[in-house]
Amino acid sequence: MKSYLAVLGSPGAWRFLAPAFLARLPYAMLQLGILLLVEWSTGSYGAAGIASAAAAVTQALVGPRTGRLADRYGQARVLLPQVVVHAVALGTLLALAAAQAPAAVLVAVSALAGGSMPQVGSMVRARWAHVLGGSGKLNTAFALESITDELTFTLAPVLLVALSTGFSPVWALSVALVMVVAGTLVFAVVRRGAPEPMPVRVRSQSGVLRLRGVAVLALAFVALGTVFGSLQVGITSTTAALGQPGAAGPIYATFSGVSLVGGALYGIVRWRAGAEVRLAVAVALLSAATVALSFAGSVPPLYGAAALAGFVIAPAVITGYTLVERLVPAEVRTEAFTWLNGAIGLGIATGAAVAGQLVDRAGATVAFLVPPVTTGLAALLVLSFLRTLRPGSAARSGTRDRELAAAP
Secondary structure (H helix, E strand, O other): OOOHHHOOOOOHHHHHHHHHHHHHHHHHHHHHHHHHHHHHHHOOOOHHHHHHHHHHHHHHHHHHHHHHHHHHHHOOOOOHHHHHHHHHHHHHHHHHHHHHOOHHHHHHHHHHHHHHOOOOHHHHHHHHHHHHOOOHHHHHHHHHHHHHHHHHHHHHHHHHHHHHHHHOOHHHHHHHHHHHHHHHHHHOOOOOOOOOOOOOOOOOOHHHHHHHHHHHHHHHHHHHEEEHHHHHHHHHHHHHHHOOHHHHHHHHHHHHHHHHHHHHHHOOOOOOOOHHHHHHHHHHHHHHHHHEEEEEEEOOHHHHHHHHHHHHHHHHHHHHHHHHHOOOHHHHHHHHHHHHHHHHHHHHHHHHHHHHHHHHHHHHHHHHHHHHHHHHHHHHHHHHHOOOOOOOHHHHHHHHHHHHHEEE
């Protein structure tokens, strides 16, 4: 606890952490909220799934662009117009859904709502890197961010479903809209910890991905995202097939809760192994741990298998963010964080889509084949590029600068 209290005790930290938490809850509500909203409006799960996926894909593709703008012009100058666009897009989606607009229109506006979602989580990590860089506390700060992510992705669906069933999906996403606007506005005007704008020498939109190790980490994070997406489908379908559909929520909550514990414990350890080695080990362990899900033939073993997978996944996520912070220069740090955030979102959508197809074609538990395959491939990828992911010496820093200057 002393490690976390030392990080939370950083001067002015709570001034940006509190509004950021309020803004990040809607981030975790958007995809599921759009799914419920479009199904409520059209009566079609197919249209709802396409709308939710459209929001996830545009969020993954546009997020790094807004992160790049934040690095260049400052967080407030990006967040303020972005939250206005998001409010208009989401408000329009709610009005159209209530009016039972055609599904194609709802899908298009869902994509706009997803692409305009403020990337507050990446900007919080950029503030921690700016405040704590070089202090030895950054790994703990990123563990704290992982815990926050788990809290939001645990609390947000509960709040969303409660409001949707008690009132309607329109009310649920209206509450999310109020939270994201209020939280983002306050976060944007709090300047404490915000990095100063820097001229960005990467001239192409894919320039950051061309920096040493960033594309490898992004692909690994897509694989981590497939774990979340496929487990949502696999746990739901398996518990339904076992005649205990009500167990799906508690089992997934166990996965999230144990992930929170794993992240908290990981963040307080002073590791001797390099971050790149820790990432390879964590992803390989995750691949092995998720195999247990396929052998859980009843609800009690599902709890244990979900807990095992949850305990391992948080360290992998934390280490990935730690690595990218060390691999890229400060001038593109927010953009790099948003690439990883977007990669997880893309992985969630991909994992859910693939797992859903497998369930329809081969049965409930087949969905659990996705995580060990994707994370196993990611572990091989990380091992293959281990030297590339090793944070640098002075020579490496010079190479990185040359890569920035040469990126087309």
